Amino acid sequence: MEWSFLLVQALSGLASASSLFVIASGLTIVFGVTRIVNFAHGSFYMLGAYVAVTLVPWLLEFDRSPWLFFAGVLVSAVVVGLFGVLMEVTLLRRIYRVPELFQLLATFGVVLIVQDLVLLAWGPVDIPGPRAPGLRHGVYILDQRFPAYELFLIFVGPAVLALLWLLMHRTRFGVLIRAATQDREMVGALGVNQAMLFTGTLFLGAALAGLGGALQIPRVSANPQMDLSVITEAFVVTVIGGMGSVPGAFLAALLIGQLQAFGVLVFPKITLVLVFLLMAAVLVVKPWGLLGRPEAAAGRAVLPEGILDPRPLDLAGKLLAAVALLGVLALPLLDAYAVKVGTEVLVLALAAFSLNFLVGNGGIVSFGHAAYFGLGAYGAGLLVTRAGLPMEPALVAAPIVGGASAALFGFFVVRLSGIYLAMLTLAFAQIAYAVVFQWVEVTGGDNGLVGVWPSAWAASREAYHYLTAAVTVAAIVFLRRVIHAPFGATLRAARDSAQRADAIGVDVRMHRWLGFTLAGAAAGLAGGLYAFSKGSIDPTLLGIPLSVDFLSMILLGGIQSVLGSIAGAAAFHAVKDFFMPLTDHWRLFLGLSIIAMVLIFPRGLAGAWASLRGRAA
Amino acid sequence: MTLLSADGLTKRFGGVLAAKDVSFALNAGEMLAIIGPNGAGKSTTFNMVGGQLKPDGGRVTLAGHDITGMPPREVCRLGVGRTFQVAQTFLSFSVLGNVQMALIAHHGQTRRLLAEASAMHREAALALLDRVGMAAQAGRPIGELAYGDVKRVELAIALAAAPRLLLMDEPTAGMAPAERASLMALVSAIAQREGIGVLFTEHDMDAVFAHADRILVLVRGEIIARGTPEEVRADPEVQRVYLGHSGTRAAARARRAAHG
Ligand SMILES: Nc1ncnc2c1ncn2[C@@H]1O[C@H](COP(=O)(O)OP(=O)(O)O)[C@@H](O)[C@H]1O
């Protein structure tokens, strides 16, 4: 390889590092002050691009000058900043004190809403942006041509870093941001100014994301997938750099830019995997990122959000369970459609139950549970389609694949806690997704695989429904038993106080790892059952949206309840199944529903049931 | 017989030397108090003994075993129970459930998947709660208790490991004076009856002079004096640096109480 080629590669790595940093700096500043990991940061980035592809060409009609181009980019950033203000005022200030999981879900609700609104406003077709006047040519570096705009981008990152440094050290606003990032207590003492500080921070953060998006328009067309693709990269940068640390984000962006630029030469298809592996490695050595600091322990102990003291079922609960079971068994008396939906609900109930085993019982907020569901489905599906095995061994393999991958990823995951843990589970799920998506020869890539059919005896809808019912009910009964058993109690104990658990002789990490593996195996089993019920598998089974669906189910059911997630899965799937065909705006509806649940219904169906019973008694 | 010995324990946090060459020994059934002003390094010393912190230098020996740098769970299994400066309990459990959990862990049953946890070790847990005077509250959620009662439950949790050594970091912090005296009397009775060694730190000089067999005085990470309560009380260096008037008065009160 020639030196000039390597140099150009390094330069393009610097250019993408620069872009990444601009976006990630906003995310990390917002996290530092508000302690909220804002999924909608990717939506701000996408909005920046869409606003810019609308505004900049209009400006360039007047005069094709570079100044107007950059004025348009800056105005786009400001417009997006105002969207940030809107989000802070209407949503975020209501959720600063709720548990992390609810915050993550609420901001994900905003992602869904923005996706639909963008489709409404700009349509589904990608919109190419104008090239930047004055920077359309190429520059020759040694003998290689390098686009002038990329060269310009290289300088944007350091310029933004310098401006942020000035802001943080030379203005009162910036000093407050730094103080709030370092010391939570101080924020409470701010009184009236706190609202201003938080709103201002959201303006700054969203504007930086918008700037990042607007600067991309000469390179990529504005498209409706930009939000999720950028948010995972931005998460990785902030997590590696240390959440809340702007210089850390800069350092991490440089590392990742180079890793991608050179990784693409060696492993062209799996640069994303390299990036996530870097993140896992950094977090194992420095659990708070390169320049981050450990979160100071909360002063006063608070009751954990999740399953408290699981009780045996009372009479009403037993009756309800019996009715539900009878309903499941009686479904084939209705039509085939009811059976199909019933089978799906059973499978999703097991997946949701296994997730709440982690979240509600263990305090392990996994944001990538669909990975184990999907890997179980692929494990079973590949055995049938590629190895020609029948259904039975494939269904045995599904939980093994789910459990083994959960054991592998969980080894790293359980070293962390809170938001870092959630980010790492998300990252691992994205790795699994990327592998399945890109390993086309084996997995069929985007299209997935068809022909995952049950054995002859279970081929009818009804027979398969009963098989699914038997397996999922057995698995759920088993997991419920584990929650009541010493192992489940130990996970709750470690969640309540890891220090106390350690001091009474519990190997906290080992138990959390075993719990993560068990939940992954149960999710894998659900995935295997799902594959045979559909007859096909595709990468959406591992995607973020499905992980969020699972989280919505347990939220809807009530994460403090042992059995609530079953009701949550049933209600969620029934509503989705009913509404999705009726509306083009399912995401808008879902996003608003998630936010409404977080704000007004945080204890879910189980909470409603309990208060209903409490009143009746 | 020496139960616990610390030799030359040293710990540094950045520029702060939190513990410097701290050495002491503790016999079975003995109560050893570490006193000193805030930030003297008492909790740091505790955490090096209990395994929460790894010392930068020095050795900790428990009944002849080198336990330096062992994680807390292994230290616990060798017979060390501890309470924390800020009580650490399982908030979602009942009072009884907390002690049952400690017993489940003590018996190595935490990986059981099928047994009903709430039915295990009930009697033993109730007996432990009885020892600390909390049996009547067994069914309540622990989050509802007054802080002084939480500290008593924490003691029962620590005793569940059938410890040879109890580490108690400021056992009476945050308690009313009457509660303090009764908790310390309880600890000292348990220690004497069962031959458990107790290492504790305390701000309340009345409690220290009334119950400690020996006292170490720690100031800025260094031991400046050691000995029986009488010796420490009489030490001019201690009086000057640390005890001051209030300490001397407490010592006098304790002397009167002991002789009168
Ligand atoms: N985790 C830590 N990181 C940094 N400094 C610490 C840490 N723990 C304790 N220190 C410092 O070590 C010194 C001794 O603290 P500590 O052992 O808690 O004192 P004490 O318990 O006697 O009040 C103090 O100066 C304290 O600030």
Ligand SMILES: [Mg+2]
């Ligand atoms: Mg202390």
